[in-house]
Structure formats: C-alpha cells, structure tokens
Amino acid sequence: MTISHMLIAIVVMAIATFCLRVTPFLLSERSPLLQLFSGDNKAINALGPMLLAVLAVITLVPAIAGSSLSHGSAYLAGTVATVAMLAATRNTGLAIIAGIVAYGTVLQLAV
C-alpha cells in the first residue's frame, strides 16, 4: 500500500469517527436514532462491551495459542496483573502499566 492510499484511508476514517462521535449532538432528543442508541435497546446496549471483549479475545488468544510456554505464561501474568490492578484501583492507566510490567518481567525471566 502506498503512503497516499494510507493517507486517504486515515482521512476517511477520521471523518467516519468524527461523524460517529458528533451525530448524537446534532440530533433532536426525539430522534429514533438517538432512542436506538440511548440504552433502551437491549442488544445495542451490550454491543459496545461485546465488541471490546471480542477484540481482547482476538488480540490475546492467537498470541497465546501460537506461542511458547514462556510467552504464554507472560500473557497470562500480564492478564492477571491487569485485571487485579483494575479491580483494586479502578484506574485504567495503572492497570495497563501493571500488565506491561508483569508481561515484561515474565518474558525476561524466561530468557
């Protein structure tokens, strides 16, 4: 892919993202689209967390399944540390750092 194609894709994605974020603020309170996304729809309500959970699966599972025991342990340690820190502090930043530290430490110990 050329740089110019990539730039076009980025600009189109930027417009799409902007529209997704701004549209609810341009619609009237009674808009059917706003009602659909305002949490009254059961399936739509669960869509956001579902997408994020599946993205976590897609990122983690192939990496663990296709890796050595040491890499698999590192992913496991990172996941446990992330969840534990999030549960303890409710702070996303600290949870991510805990996950990175645990993952990196287990990787280095395994070398």
Place this chain on the structure above:
Amino acid sequence: MSNAILGAKSGLVAGMPIIVGYLPISLTFGALAVSYGLPVWLPIVFSALVMTGGTQFIMLGALQGGLFWPYVVALCAFIDSRHMLYGPMLRGLFPQKLSHRLPLAFALTDEVFGVAISKRREPASAGLTRWLGSVTATSYLSWVIGTAVGALLGSWMEVNMPALIQALHFALPALFICLAIETCSKSTLMPVIVAGLVATLVVLFANTAIALLVGVLAGVAYALLKRVPA
C-alpha cells in the same frame, strides 16, 4: 478562583489516569508504525486526526498487510460505532452552543467517556464545561504527543531498550481488557461472556478474521433471546 478555573484544574487531575494509560500505548503505536517503514509524520497525523486507540492498531496492521482500505475503514468504523452510545449518555454534560460541543465531541474516546460518566447527573455550568474541556484536551494531547515520541524514538528504543519495546506489546491487549471490563455492566455481562467464548472458539478452531463478526452476532442473538434488561 472562579468556578471555570477550578473546573479546568479538576479536569486536569481527572485526566491524569488517562495520560498514564495513553502514554505507553501511543508510544507503542508510533514506534510500531515507524518499524513498518512509514515516515515519522504519518502516525502523528493518524493520531491527531483519528484518535481511536485500539482501532488505529487494527487499521495500521491491516493496511500494512495490503488489505483493501475501504473494507478496513468500514470494519474499524463498525468497531467504533460504540462511540455513538456515548453522546446520548453525556448530552447533559456538554455545552449548549454547537460550536463548543463539536470540539469536545471530537475527542470523546472510551477513556474520556469512562471519566466523564461520573459527572453525568451534575447540573450544567461553566465549571463543568471547563472540566470536560480539560479532560478531553489532556487525553488528546497525551495521545498525540505519545505517538510523536514513539515515532521519533522508536528505532532508537528498539536498539537500546529492546526489553521495554517487547513489554510494550502487551499495552494493546491490556487496553482492551480494561475497556471491556469497565464498559460491562451486570445486565450486559452474559452477552459479553457469550460473545467472548464464541470468539475464542472461532479463533482456535476456525479463522481469526471472522471471529469478531461471529462473536458479536452470537452475543447479540443471546441478548435478544434472553431479553437482557437495559
């Protein structure tokens, strides 16, 4: 000290966890893009214009892999469609004037939503607007600056700090884990578990490319069949 200034300061403090979370991820994004042979300015422009975190990684990987770009953009826009949920829930927090609303809405990411939702019930005021402005500006700047640092120092870090670069690979899975847990509620837990389990099976026994669609469809089907309360 006026309410507006107090609001701005308090927003800066509230945005601190976002900075801590964004820096390692944006740094990784910038370094990864340069490691693909892209010019330094491209990931910076990418982060400055799009600012979507996880889907930026997906887009970068897919475009680099030569996938048809309209397909990649459509997939990423679909993933980011959850952002449409945030606006309706935070409408009361935004200023009345459209010209003031749009810049704030531009930077309405998962993390900003996560922080802003705590103020959802507060009455509208100049202080609250400044607070939201501070949170969004803090998160936006940390994302773009982190990307720039990663893009500029990526090659150097790869040679001199390989362990750190390797450890940073976990930033993205960690981000998705946190976001999934934070956006999940009691009422959406079961559909999310179903979607995650089905996606895991599809990844293990079929194809990663279709896991997203199949997993989400399974979760939606479960939610509709079980009539999960909103």
